[in-house]
Amino acid sequence: MTRSRRALLSAGLLAIALHGVAAAAESEADKLIAKGVELRRQGDTIKALELFEQAYALSPTAHVLVHRGFAEASLHKWAPAERHLGEALTRHDSPWLENRANREMVEKTLAGVRLHLGSIRVEGTDGADITVAGEPAGRLPLAIPLRVAEGSVRVAARAPGRRAASQDVMVAPGTEIAVRFDLQPEPSAAPGIPPTGAPAVTAAGAPGAAVAPTAAEGMSTRQKLAWGGAIAGGVALAGAVIETYVWQHNRSQFNDASRNCYEDLPMRGAAGCADLYDSAHSAQTFAIVGYALAAALGTTSAVLFLSGRPRDAAADTPIMACAPVPPSALLSCRLQF
Numbered sequence: 001m002t003r004s005r006r007a008l009l010s011a012g013l014l015a016i017a018l019h020g021v022a023a024a025a026e027s028e029a030d031k032l033i034a035k036g037v038e039l040r041r042q043g044d045t046i047k048a049l050e051l052f053e054q055a056y057a058l059s060p061t062a063h064v065l066v067h068r069g070f071a072e073a074s075l076h077k078w079a080p081a082e083r084h085l086g087e088a089l090t091r092h093d094s095p096w097l098e099n100r101a102n103r104e105m106v107e108k109t110l111a112g113v114r115l116h117l118g119s120i121r122v123e124g125t126d127g128a129d130i131t132v133a134g135e136p137a138g139r140l141p142l143a144i145p146l147r148v149a150e151g152s153v154r155v156a157a158r159a160p161g162r163r164a165a166s167q168d169v170m171v172a173p174g175t176e177i178a179v180r181f182d183l184q185p186e187p188s189a190a191p192g193i194p195p196t197g198a199p200a201v202t203a204a205g206a207p208g209a210a211v212a213p214t215a216a217e218g219m220s221t222r223q224k225l226a227w228g229g230a231i232a233g234g235v236a237l238a239g240a241v242i243e244t245y246v247w248q249h250n251r252s253q254f255n256d257a258s259r260n261c262y263e264d265l266p267m268r269g270a271a272g273c274a275d276l277y278d279s280a281h282s283a284q285t286f287a288i289v290g291y292a293l294a295a296a297l298g299t300t301s302a303v304l305f306l307s308g309r310p311r312d313a314a315a316d317t318p319i320m321a322c323a324p325v326p327p328s329a330l331l332s333c334r335l336q337f
Contacts, residue, residue, distance in 0.1 A: 129157070
């Protein structure tokens with residue numbers, strides 16, 4: 001056998017072997033998908049999502065991405081659900097997704113997911129690492145805005161040799177918020193001189209300049225609690241308003257006659273009805289709890305504000321007062337706090 005024929009034979013055998021490996025992986029992925037679908041029917045969506053992720057590692061097809069996206073949407077993981085469903089629709093490697101009815105169902109689910117997402121455009125110091133809700137989100141400059149689930153979220157930036165910064169933002173569905181981080185260099189302290197903002201420490205009795213208290217130090221504990229309650233109450237109220245919107249929107253979608261959704265049917269009727277029903281009831285619960293919490297915090301804050309009174313700084317200093325007591329020559333002294 002010539003060398004060229006041996007090479008062709010080896011290539012053919014290798015192709016057959018690789019095809020067999022791919023077929024085995026696809027078969028195993030199908031088993032994981034089937035088991036994940038059954039777990040979703042039983043209500044264990046978290047475990048089902050783990051199986052779909054394992055299936056994608058074996059066979060990264062659009063069909064697996066769709067199941068991941070559906071599970072993530074049920075768990076209110078809106079950003080990854082949008083990413084995976086959107087990516088699935090751009091592929092053409094799954095006969096299941098080429099079916100017109102299936103594709104329309106995925107497109108409709110993706111549109112519903114996008115109702116819970118907004119965007120954050122982050123700008124600032126080049127090279128700064130950005131995190132959203134504690135998760136890495138990229139490094140500046142970012143090519144596109146970050147997609148973020150509705151509600152309050154903390155955005156932070158950090159870069160070597162610069163002061164870290166963070167900002168809490170409230171994201172509403174369909175909106176884009178701009179956040180900028182111009183990180184300042186870390187102060188370089190000279191030997192024996194504390195950095196700017198650090199408290200100076202002096203020996204007892206040594207002359208030194210008095211440090212003026214900050215606004216927070218000048219506030220009493222009652223005032224701090226009052227302001228904290230007011231801010232927390234505002235956040236709770238904002239969250240309740242958002243959940244009310246989600247509740248009413250999903251309820252309206254569920255009651256839409258064209259969806260064929262019914263509360264007394266298994267799985268609430270057609271595909272996607274169960275997710276709408278569960279999402280609406282969850283949002284209703286969160287909204288009621290949010291309004292109650294906002295009312296309680298607001299009432300507590302108002303009571304603290306009204307019952308508090310400014311304190312004179314001199315009142316914290318003990319005073320010794322003495323005066324003669326007629327007709328005797330004795331002195332009467334009183335210690336006042």
